[in-house]
Amino acid sequence: MEHSISLKDRSNLVIYGVDHIYSFNDKKVELLTSAGRLIIEGEGLDMNKLNLEESIISVDGTVNSLNYEKEKKPDEKFWKKVFK
Numbered sequence: 001m002e003h004s005i006s007l008k009d010r011s012n013l014v015i016y017g018v019d020h021i022y023s024f025n026d027k028k029v030e031l032l033t034s035a036g037r038l039i040i041e042g043e044g045l046d047m048n049k050l051n052l053e054e055s056i057i058s059v060d061g062t063v064n065s066l067n068y069e070k071e072k073k074p075d076e077k078f079w080k081k082v083f084k
Helices: 074-082
Strands: 004-008 012-016 018-024 028-033 036-051 056-068
Touching (some): 004 056, 012 036, 018 036, 018 056
Antiparallel strands (some): 004 012, 012 056, 018 028, 028 036
16 A cells, blocks of 8 residues: 655645554554554644545644654564663
8 A cells, every 4th residue: 555645834744555543632643554653743633534444644733743663573672671
C-alpha cells in the first residue's frame, strides 16, 4: 500500500496508507502506516476524517512534529537492557 503525507500550513494533515490507530488525543497521535509506526505531536489536534477502508486519516490543529519510530529487532530490546 502506498503511503503519503500532506501537510498544509502546519494545521491540516492528511495521511494515506494508515493501517491502525493506537491512540489519539489533542496533543499526540500514534498510528501504524504502511511505512512504519508514526507519532504526530502538536496542539489542539482533532480528527477531521477517518476512513480505514481507504486507509486515510485527516487531522486538524497545530502540528509540531512527525516522527517515524525505528523498527526494533526482537533481540535488540533484550541486549540493550543487559548492557545498559
